[in-house]
Amino acid sequence: MKALVWHGTADIRYDTVPDPEIEQPRDAIVKVTSCAICGSDLHLYDHFMPGMEKGDIMGHEFMGEVVDVGAEAKSALKVGDRIVVPFTIWCGECEQCRRGNYSVCERSNRNKAMADKLFGHTTAGLFGYTHLTGGYPGGQAEYVRVPFADRTHVKIPDGLTDEQVLFLGDIFPTGWQAAAQCDIQPTDTVAIWGCGPVGQMTIRSAILLGAKQVIAIDRVPERLSMAKAGGAITINFEEESVVERLNELTGGKGPEKCIDAVGMEAHATATLDSMYDRAKQALALESDRAHVLREMMYVCRPAGTLSIPGVYGGLIDKVPFGVSMNKGLTWRMGQTHVNRWTDDLLRRIQEGQIDPSFVITHTVGLADGPGMYQTFRDKRDGCIKVVLKP
């Protein structure tokens, strides 16, 4: 089959690879009908995430048709079912899964020993990501093996297009969880850094969950125009001071809830700290650029909440933790417990409360994927979200 394969920094190729097969009784094989490039794929593309190996198949946001089912998955799936596959693989039986903490499933990471060593304790297996999270072949391919498939799926009813439901696998529940874990109240101002795909979903989620005011921060004009369409007041950080403007919009008190939808590759601005981060990252002295975290900690209202759906991979430097401690800020973060949210979100899509396809700006064949990685990474051609068709 054909797949998008990682070969090194900024080197993704459209390669021929062996077809996947059932390996475990709870597996299923899915023929992929649509997949997407996620912002966190760019951390792999730019090789800021450790644990990638040449030959790894990319992709963790995908859906398709079940074409083969292992013996123990037959109670939940049958050939012909149309499913979205969540990026977090979960067993449904371990203590964490029983609590609904699917992204920290204790059993789905087949490289548990490696993750135990680096993280202290393992997290869930993820598709198309680092070997620290299992190194499972991803869904930017014609076919994919889904481990623990009896749990790791969202069945899609007839009448919905791929484009409407594809993002149930990652960015929609990720944006939703980012807003939900802020416990948004009707009096809250929610500030969201980053208007990429997750940021866009977070904006709509915060509006739907009833925030009084949603403020979105970015520098890319088309992303800001999409944020505004979703109901956000926008701040272009290249044109105005984020801190001053947020204070102005909140009567000098700062937003109650701050969400980092940027993660480890915050863009350089004219600020000293971001230049410092860039320099240290370029010289491999730190892995993640923490400008957004610092800004959130500084501007957030005391006793407020910081929510972090943006991906961080390792080490950050010069984080003013004393600010956070003294202000009594609450931190919420983590990979998304996708299936915790998907029943509710699928219902909202069916009822027409939201159509996540608004974020798609480019749809191309899988063979054009390598070029689209670059277009997406460089934010060219108005690119916000890429869907690939194998």
Place this chain on the structure above:
Amino acid sequence: MAYYRRNSSADRMARGLGWFSIGLGVAELVAARRLARWMGMEEQAGLIRTYGAREVATGVGLLAMGDARPWMWGRIAGDALDLATLASAHHDGNPRRENVATALGAVAARTALDVLCTAMLHREEATAWTPPRDYSDRSGLPRPPAAMRGAAKDAPILADMRTPAILRFQPA
């Protein structure tokens, strides 16, 4: 927003010059006295060290920042300084005049590379710029956002995602 395309040939050349800058800068910092002696500029060792620090800073900037152009212009300004300093030492009274000429030649070649790379980066922007897309009609919501505010207040959010009531902002 500045346009730049990472991994284009111009960008790769700029990053290469960045590593070169760091190497040269470290050499100037570490071996300033020896370099100064070699060029008959013994009293200028401190200045060479300063130039070394400048080279390192420019190199890090080239490697670390998204848009290489400001840093390339920094390099060109630095080249001009280097050329002026070397020219001032290229006189009959300097017994190491020939070595200064060699250094002048090397800096002139480096300047040519810097100018070429900067021109390539600017040409890239001129050919690639397109007006930003307007996505102001892409709300994803069936009604205006103001009308959708709170439409999901009933969302099933478990207690572990909730702020304990005592810690919530209380009405004033």
